[in-house]
Amino acid sequence: MLDSPIQEIKDKIPILDLIQDFVQLKKAGTNYKGLCPFHSEKTPSFMVSPSKQIWHCFGCGLGGDVFEFIKQTENVEFGDALKILADRAGVELKKPTLEQIQTDKKKDVFYEINDQAAKYFVKVLWESNTGSEALEYLRKRGLNDQTIKNWQLGFAPDDYHYLENYLAKGFDKKDIEVAGLIIKRDEGRGVRDEYFDRFHDRVMFPIQNLHGQVVGFTGRLLHDKADTGKYVNSPETPIYNKSREIYGLYQGKQVIKKENRAILVEGNMDVIAAHQAGFTQAVATSGTALAEQQLNILKRFCENLIFAFDSDAAGSTATKRALELALNASFNVKIANLGGAKDPDELIKRGIGLWQKAVEGAGSFLDFFFDQTFRQFDAKTVEGKRAISKELAPLIFRIADPVTKAHYIRKLAVSINVAETAIWDIIRKLTVPKTIREAKPLFHKSRKEMLEDRLLGLTINLGDKQFLSQFSPADFRDDNREIFIGLNEGEPNSTSSKFQLLSFAAQTQMQEQQLDAKQELNKIAAELKKLIIKEQMQELANKISEAEQAKNKTAVQELSKEYVLLSNQIKNF
Numbered sequence: 001m002l003d004s005p006i007q008e009i010k011d012k013i014p015i016l017d018l019i020q021d022f023v024q025l026k027k028a029g030t031n032y033k034g035l036c037p038f039h040s041e042k043t044p045s046f047m048v049s050p051s052k053q054i055w056h057c058f059g060c061g062l063g064g065d066v067f068e069f070i071k072q073t074e075n076v077e078f079g080d081a082l083k084i085l086a087d088r089a090g091v092e093l094k095k096p097t098l099e100q101i102q103t104d105k106k107k108d109v110f111y112e113i114n115d116q117a118a119k120y121f122v123k124v125l126w127e128s129n130t131g132s133e134a135l136e137y138l139r140k141r142g143l144n145d146q147t148i149k150n151w152q153l154g155f156a157p158d159d160y161h162y163l164e165n166y167l168a169k170g171f172d173k174k175d176i177e178v179a180g181l182i183i184k185r186d187e188g189r190g191v192r193d194e195y196f197d198r199f200h201d202r203v204m205f206p207i208q209n210l211h212g213q214v215v216g217f218t219g220r221l222l223h224d225k226a227d228t229g230k231y232v233n234s235p236e237t238p239i240y241n242k243s244r245e246i247y248g249l250y251q252g253k254q255v256i257k258k259e260n261r262a263i264l265v266e267g268n269m270d271v272i273a274a275h276q277a278g279f280t281q282a283v284a285t286s287g288t289a290l291a292e293q294q295l296n297i298l299k300r301f302c303e304n305l306i307f308a309f310d311s312d313a314a315g316s317t318a319t320k321r322a323l324e325l326a327l328n329a330s331f332n333v334k335i336a337n338l339g340g341a342k343d344p345d346e347l348i349k350r351g352i353g354l355w356q357k358a359v360e361g362a363g364s365f366l367d368f369f370f371d372q373t374f375r376q377f378d379a380k381t382v383e384g385k386r387a388i389s390k391e392l393a394p395l396i397f398r399i400a401d402p403v404t405k406a407h408y409i410r411k412l413a414v415s416i417n418v419a420e421t422a423i424w425d426i427i428r429k430l431t432v433p434k435t436i437r438e439a440k441p442l443f444h445k446s447r448k449e450m451l452e453d454r455l456l457g458l459t460i461n462l463g464d465k466q467f468l469s470q471f472s473p474a475d476f477r478d479d480n481r482e483i484f485i486g487l488n489e490g491e492p493n494s495t496s497s498k499f500q501l502l503s504f505a506a507q508t509q510m511q512e513q514q515l516d517a518k519q520e521l522n523k524i525a526a527e528l529k530k531l532i533i534k535e536q537m538q539e540l541a542n543k544i545s546e547a548e549q550a551k552n553k554t555a556v557q558e559l560s561k562e563y564v565l566l567s568n569q570i571k572n573f
């Protein structure tokens with residue numbers, strides 16, 4: 001049997017000692033409590049139990065043992081957390097556990113599949129007739145051959161089985177599917193082929209993680225088609241978490257760290273064009289809006305962010321939201337003015353000097369929003385003045401530094417020609433906007449996971465399983481599923497760490513918030529049920545669009561029927 005160092009480490013590192021290095025804790029009964037390091041809050045909801053050696057935050061739902069704490073704070077996987085804590089405990093790590101080996105091995109397979117796919121797409125781009133048009137397209141977009149090679153750009157031909165057949169020589173089709181590269185058709189619908197390629201007729205941009213491994217792809221359509229999206233991304237897989245990966249960070253991280261700044265652009269092409277022009281600090285989120293997790297990873301490399309977003313997106317709600325997130329993550333944010341260019345890619349084509357000027361001359365985000373707002377409204381009319389202050393006051397309110405704040409209050413007062421005191425009055429009345437107060441923690445659990453946890457935790461504490469009857473094991477995830485089955489059969493494994501954590505979490509929350517367990521369970525069960533139906537609907541919607549892509553009319557009809565059934569069901573809540 002392999003040695004497990006986990007218990008030894010736990011014994012040597014009291015949880016209280018570890019967490020107190022990061023969080024100020026106060027004694028609260030038998031537990032300790034403090035402000036959660038994983039989401040922003042003013043009243044403490046972060047609890048530590050020295051006797052159970054676990055922690056839990058009932059604000060964001062995170063919790064676990066010492067390893068989980070390090071995973072979250074250091075933003076690492078279990079293996080690395082193990083190393084960090086082994087170091088601290090002075091425990092020598094021998095062989096990894098069997099379980100670790102298996103998980104790691106499986107991940108290696110998915111990395112390997114994505115790597116092989118990337119190589120295949122590159123080969124098609126450079127060596128085939130079908131690829132030459134794509135290559136021409138990339139050159140026309142201003143990329144030189146070295147850049148195209150460096151970024152491993154490739155081409156997925158307009159066929160449904162090339163990649164599948166290629167990869168199937170070395171891998172299980174099931175694994176290729178999980179890796180996100182082929183899609184399974186529904187069985188029993190009389191379709192000849194079981195699988196088909198996810199990407200066809202697309203210029204392929206491999207997405208690399210921080211270590212340079214290919215974890216997924218963005219595919220851009222080479223020939224516009226009416227019913228197909230211009231961009232398709234790999235789905236989330238065991239190795240690809242969309243809200244974690246940052247396009248270009250692998251290539252740019254050293255420079256970003258050295259210069260203590262990153263330039264955030266919107267598209268993959270913007271990143272590549274900027275790097276080719278010598279601005280290797282450019283990164284982008286790919287396939288998602290900017291997420292807190294990405295900001296937190298970026299925070300490990302720099303404190304300064306320059307937004308260089310497409311001109312049509314500047315001032316949009318999405319940009320404001322991204323800005324808000326970046327400010328919450330305590331970045332110094334500046335905004336580059338692209339001077340009428342559509343996006344960074346276009347500006348760079350007009351002249352690298354222009355792009356350089358935009359980056360170096362990037363202004364404070366507030367000046368940027370002042371310009372935007374004054375262009376939008378008439379500062380001479382009463383309505384205009386009101387609209388302008390309504391837009392800008394919340395942003396000024398967010399400034400922490402009092403001198404800077406006073407500066408912008410005066411600027412606003414002068415610009416709309418009202419007394420400064422009027423602006424101060426508005427600012428004083430503002431409270432932290434809802435979106436910020438409820439901002440998700442950096443490493444949040446999904447709402448569904450939180451509801452699962454609470455449903456099970458409260459059930460454990462109440463000792464009454466009536467609220468579980470409307471759910472089935474499939475509704476729960478991983479270890480929650482086991483606990484659900486155990487509770488239902490009246491034989492839960494009450495010594496398992498997840499069981500203890502759920503129970504502890506529910507208990508502290510009941511005490512802190514003085515909730516009525518039954519009422520609470522009622523609410524939670526209803527919301528969870530609704531979420532599950534919504535997930536099923538989403539899944540069906542995906543299947544419908546896949547079936548549409550595959551031109552399978554009967555499947556589309558049947559799936560649509562199921563969809564209608566569910567949408568009727570959800571109306572009952």
Ligand SMILES: [Zn+2]
Binds near residue numbers: 036062441
């Ligand atoms: Zn929290």
